[in-house]
Amino acid sequence: MNRCLSTLAKLDEEGYSAPALARLADRRAFPPRLEFTRADIMEIRTRTAAHMSISGVQEKISLRLHRGKLQPVTEDGEYILKPIPGLALPRFQEDVPANENLTMQLAEQIYGIHTAPNACIRLANSELAYITRRFDRRRDGTRVAQEDFCQLMGKTPESAGPLYKYGASYEELGQALRKYCSAYPVELEKLFRQIVFNYAVANGDAHLKNFSLQQTATFGDYVLTPAYDLLCTKLHLPEESRLAIDLFAEDEEPESIATYGFVTGADLLDLASRFGLIEQRARTILNDICDHRDKARDLIARSFLSDEAKVVYQAIFDERLRALEIRG
Template sequence: MSNFSLTVLIEINGVMTKAGSITGTDYKDAVFAYDDSYTAEKNHRPISISLPLSKKPFSAESTRNYFEGLLPEGFTRKSIADSMHSDPDDYISILRELGRECLGAIQIVDESIRTVEADYKELSKKEVKALAKEGASLAANLVIQSHLSLTGASGKTGLYYDEKKKKWYQPVGSAPSNFIVKQSHVRLSNIVVNEQLCLLTAKKLGIDVPESFVVQTGKNKTEDADILFATKRYDRVVTDDSRKVKDLPVPYRLHQEDFAQALGINSSQKYEKNGEHYLKQMFNIIRSYSANPIEDQFKLWRITVFNFLVGNTDNHIKNYSLLYNKDLRTVRLAPCYDVVAARVYKNDINEMSLSINGKLNMDEVTRADFELEAKSCGLGTKPAMKIFDEVHNGLLEALKESAGELEGKGFAQAGDIADKIKRRGVIHHDNSLMPKN
């Protein structure tokens, strides 16, 4: 690719608006600059906290850190690059192919390419079953066919679900999806039920989570190849004035960015390794930009405590996001997502992705470390530790209730997963996590 120009659009109050362009000769020197018409409008807001409104182009590094953060990772990204005969590192070529439907309200458009009309293609039960059975390979193909970009690892795609008719559709062109669908067996055994169990438990403990459910595609609810995990997209909303395609209401796009993007950190550095103190940086972002910083700080703290206690070691900074309203003027902490009790699979999975008082090994973290972390993050120690105790003391009962609900729906493995969380987690009533009398 040489002397390319990609248009960056963002949806504001339902209208796709040109924010700027990405230009360069290849992915190594690609730079983003806001359009003069965008910066001239006093009500317009930046597309990212890390890319404040400016009349000057951003560096190639800053450009890559934000826009590469819109792309899939791992197997899906490699599959897409292979299908394009492209280098997986060439994020610009992949973005050019997939950028019509990203997370949040961003669209990346090559105006030299004919626009594909927005549409929804109904998926048969056989096709949905194949998505569960064939896993990451078919998910990658759907991503390519839909020109749809979702961040994260393999086995994930965006689909449209008609909740009234209980039918699934593949988005085409710039048509928005409204659910993110994941496969189970391509990653870890029973991971779909594991994630649903964790989210149900989190909700019972006062944590805001997106609507989600397990999709049964076969007769056996305990077979990974017969189930999918569906999460309703909180960055897509349907209102009374939503336009329709094939009698399906088309969602408005709400903008979002994960904390790696907001902090200007590349996706490859999403795991804390060298004392970067990501959690403190996240709290600083909330204090500076949230429309309700006090409430959102304690929401983030509650999620942090829960992830630790349930044994979610994949709690990296791309698994936390900020959500904007329709006009981009209000920013709040997004609902909790991508929560899996990783220690269910191995006793020695103990290295977290965010440190607590400088410690990444969860077996070394004590109550005192949480107190010091709260202080370092600018929280009052007393209210922070009250939340800690609420989550700690309520977790086992919430876990038991959630497992019972899933077992009642035929997912017998939920009880075993809950038992493993208890045995392999960090919930012990005789350890240093308990308050001192």
């Protein structure tokens, strides 16, 4: 089955659908295949690493779209390209790009979470890589004021040690959002939906640096950025903890841990209460995450994951939804 490399919609031949091209490239020509391989990416990254500011441990390079071609650049990049990681993973190493694309599409298409434009793309040898359009640049190239929650909360390696990205809870993240967002009632609901979704897809990498605020062009206030770096990390790391950071401040353990041994929907409703969300709104968000199994199953089946990885991804997702359905 030929599919859109971004939205996973059926196509006559593999490439990009019109909606995908609108988001990825403002309807400009966008290549479904690059002219270099993963080995070339490693060489480019080594050569340009001192000039790039893209954070994270996964291999990444910056690209710019010029006359229908994506070219590596050291500044003013429009896109971030992530190939299959070089660091050995316990399982499904080659499925990482497809995993991130699938998880981002689940968030956007099915669960109403605004995400960074993203897609898979073929390298010169047909291997898949993941590509995402940067949202911290305007179309004229100027920067958008933006800070992640490590920056907002003063978490640095110097102040909080090497695990600084994990040095606060989701409850405290919500408190920081309330402090910096004038429209915090709306943004707290968006944050809560992201946290629930991350739990549903077993994203154990949803730490403080993977949530950010950016300034709006209209009013100059701050809102959550589009979601980014969403993937089912448990697909590759089966022994990973169920949450990237604690739910509650001061190392308070969720009540369900004693009863079930894992976090449940009841704990997330407790988090919503601490955020100050209306209970019925929080329950509606939980229900929304749990009530679209068939749509999610269809998207998983159409993804670029290997057949074995699809089965495991689906099983992880189903198990997490069962946990979210426990409300008392």
